[in-house]
Amino acid sequence: MVCHAERPVSGIFAAFRTDAPMDGGTWIAADARVDDRQTLAAALGVPHESALSDEELILHAYMKWDVRCVEHLIGDFAFAIWDGRARRLFCARDHFGIKPLYYAHRAPWLLAGRSVDALREHPAISDALDDVAVADFLLFGHKTDPAATTFRDIRRVPPAHTLTWSRDGGCRLHRYWEFPIDEPVYRKDADYAAELRQLLDLAVADRVRGERAGVFFSGGLDSTAVAATARRHAASSSIRGFCFLHESLLADEERRYATVAAAHLGIECRFYEMDSAGWSHAGRERTPEPLVPSIDASAQARCLDDAADHSRIALTGEGADNALLYEWASYVRYLLCGGRIGRLAVDCAEFVRHSRRVPLAAVLTYPRSRLANDGAQPVIPSWISPDLVDRLHLEERWRDVMRPAASPHQTRPAAYFSLQLPLWQDLFDSWDPSYTGVALDVRHPFLDLRVLRFLLSVPVIPWCREKYLLRYAFAADLPPQVRRRPKTPLPGSPEHAKIARDGLPPVMRSPRLGAYAESAYLRALPTSTSMQAEAALRLVTFSRWLAGLESMRVAAATD
Incomplete structure (x- = not known):
C-alpha cells in the first residue's frame, strides 16, 4: 500500500506506539522529487516514462535494494517507509537536506514528519526548549548542530542521513553519503563549457519537468544562467523573474541588471522593494522555529504569493558562489607539492589568454594588511x-x-566546507511552505549533485576567478552588461541600514x-x-x- 502525504498538508509521515501490534503492510509517505528518473527506472526494470510517481519509484527502489536504496537516489526528498515484513520504519533525507525531516521518540511514541508544528500537535511532545539551539540562534542566527531543533523533544534527521527504527534495534541514525573529493579534471576549454551547460540543463529539466516556473532573479551570473536554461525548456511566458530590491536603504543595482537580463532573455521580471517604512510583521512570530526575518515581510509575502500564482515551482541560483570560490592559494600549493610545475604554467597561460592579465598580480601586490581579516x-x-x-x-x-x-579537500577546501555548513538548513527553511505559508516549491539547480561534483573538479585557475566558467559557458545567454558585471554584494547590511533609519522593533x-x-x-x-x-x-x-x-x-x- 502506498500512502502519499500530500505537500504540505499535515506534515506527519508516521506516528505509532512502539509497544503496540505492528501493521503487516508496507507503505511510504514522502515529500520527494526524484531526479534522473530514467537511470533509476532502468535499474529497477520499469519504463521511465511510466505513470509511477516519484514516491512509488522510491518504494520500488526500497523493495529491490532495502535500506541501500538511498545510494541510488538523487533529488530533493524526505520520506518514511514502514516495512511490515521486517517490522521496521525506515526514513531518509536528501544529500543536502533541502527537504525537511523531523522525528520525536518519546516512549512509547515514535513520530516522523516534514513539519515541526505537526509533531508538536501530538500530546506526547512538550514545548520545552533546547537551550543550546536557542543560544546558537541568538549568537549565530542558525543552529550549529544539524540534528537539533529549538524544541528539546524534536530532532531533525541531518542531511544525507537515514533513520531506522525497529523493536530490537531502537532508533539509529546513519550517514549514507559523503561529498566525494575528486582530483582536478583537465580538458579542452570548450569541453568545460559544454559539460556545465549539459549538466545544468539536466538539473533544470529535472526540476521543471516542462512546467511553468519562477526564478528568483538578480541579474547576476547565477540566476541569469538558471533562467536562460529554464527558458530553453518552456515558452518565454512560462518563465518569470522575481527580484528583491533595497534601493532606499543601500546602493543597489539589481534593478538595472535584472531589467537588462530579463529583456535579453525575453522574460518578464517583477520587482519588490524590501524597504518600506516601519517593520511589517518583522518578527514572523508564527514560524515553526525562530528564523532571521526579512526586513520587509509584507513585500516578501507579496513576492511569494505572486510567484505561487504563476507556478508551483521557483528556481534559485544558490550554490554557484560556493562551488566557484577562487581558492588560488590552495590550488597552487597542491600543484607545487605534487611537483606539477608544468601544469601550473599551463593554467597560468590559460588565465592570460582568457583574461588578458597576469594571474594573481592583484593578490600578490595587495597590501598585506588588506589580506588579513580586519573585521x-x-x-x-x-x-x-x-x-x-x-x-x-x-x-x-x-x-x-x-x-x-x-577541510579534507586539497584544492577546494573552503568551497567543500561551505557547501556543508549547517546554515544551509535555515536558508532551506526560509523558503519552505511551513515557514512561508505559501505552496511554492523552491528548487536549486546549482545544488544538483551532478553539477556540484563537476564544479568542484574544474581547475581553480582560470575557471574560478570571478566565476569565469559561468561567463565563458553561458556567453551566448548573458547580455554583455551581465557577463562583464563583477561580483557585487550589497554594500552593507540591509538590517543595519533598516534599523538606523526606522529603529529597532x-x-x-x-x-x-x-x-x-x-x-x-x-x-x-x-x-x-x-x-x-x-x-x-x-x-x-x-x-x-x-x-x-x-x-x-x-x-x-x-x-
Whole structure:
C-alpha cells in the first residue's frame, strides 16, 4: 500500500506506539522529487516514462535494494517507509537536506514528519526548549548542530542521513553519503563549457519537468544562467523573474541588471522593494522555529504569493558562489607539492589568454594588511543572560564555531566546507511552505549533485576567478552588461541600514525570555555596528516567536 502525504498538508509521515501490534503492510509517505528518473527506472526494470510517481519509484527502489536504496537516489526528498515484513520504519533525507525531516521518540511514541508544528500537535511532545539551539540562534542566527531543533523533544534527521527504527534495534541514525573529493579534471576549454551547460540543463529539466516556473532573479551570473536554461525548456511566458530590491536603504543595482537580463532573455521580471517604512510583521512570530526575518515581510509575502500564482515551482541560483570560490592559494600549493610545475604554467597561460592579465598580480601586490581579516572580533552580546553564558560555556562555543575551517579537500577546501555548513538548513527553511505559508516549491539547480561534483573538479585557475566558467559557458545567454558585471554584494547590511533609519522593533516580554536575555538591557539594545544590529534583531525575532509560543500554550490550556 502506498500512502502519499500530500505537500504540505499535515506534515506527519508516521506516528505509532512502539509497544503496540505492528501493521503487516508496507507503505511510504514522502515529500520527494526524484531526479534522473530514467537511470533509476532502468535499474529497477520499469519504463521511465511510466505513470509511477516519484514516491512509488522510491518504494520500488526500497523493495529491490532495502535500506541501500538511498545510494541510488538523487533529488530533493524526505520520506518514511514502514516495512511490515521486517517490522521496521525506515526514513531518509536528501544529500543536502533541502527537504525537511523531523522525528520525536518519546516512549512509547515514535513520530516522523516534514513539519515541526505537526509533531508538536501530538500530546506526547512538550514545548520545552533546547537551550543550546536557542543560544546558537541568538549568537549565530542558525543552529550549529544539524540534528537539533529549538524544541528539546524534536530532532531533525541531518542531511544525507537515514533513520531506522525497529523493536530490537531502537532508533539509529546513519550517514549514507559523503561529498566525494575528486582530483582536478583537465580538458579542452570548450569541453568545460559544454559539460556545465549539459549538466545544468539536466538539473533544470529535472526540476521543471516542462512546467511553468519562477526564478528568483538578480541579474547576476547565477540566476541569469538558471533562467536562460529554464527558458530553453518552456515558452518565454512560462518563465518569470522575481527580484528583491533595497534601493532606499543601500546602493543597489539589481534593478538595472535584472531589467537588462530579463529583456535579453525575453522574460518578464517583477520587482519588490524590501524597504518600506516601519517593520511589517518583522518578527514572523508564527514560524515553526525562530528564523532571521526579512526586513520587509509584507513585500516578501507579496513576492511569494505572486510567484505561487504563476507556478508551483521557483528556481534559485544558490550554490554557484560556493562551488566557484577562487581558492588560488590552495590550488597552487597542491600543484607545487605534487611537483606539477608544468601544469601550473599551463593554467597560468590559460588565465592570460582568457583574461588578458597576469594571474594573481592583484593578490600578490595587495597590501598585506588588506589580506588579513580586519573585521571586528565577535563578542557575546551584553544582553545575553550571564547564567546562560556560564552554563553553556558560550564563549568557548563561540571560539569553536568561529575557528578556521578544517577541510579534507586539497584544492577546494573552503568551497567543500561551505557547501556543508549547517546554515544551509535555515536558508532551506526560509523558503519552505511551513515557514512561508505559501505552496511554492523552491528548487536549486546549482545544488544538483551532478553539477556540484563537476564544479568542484574544474581547475581553480582560470575557471574560478570571478566565476569565469559561468561567463565563458553561458556567453551566448548573458547580455554583455551581465557577463562583464563583477561580483557585487550589497554594500552593507540591509538590517543595519533598516534599523538606523526606522529603529529597532520592541522586544516582546514573556515568562521564559528571562532565561535567555537580561531584562535590564532590553529597552535600549546596542545597534551601532552591523554585528550589534543583526544580533539585536535576532533577539527581537526570538522574543516575538517565544511570546507567540506562550500565547498558544495559554490558549490551549483554556480550551
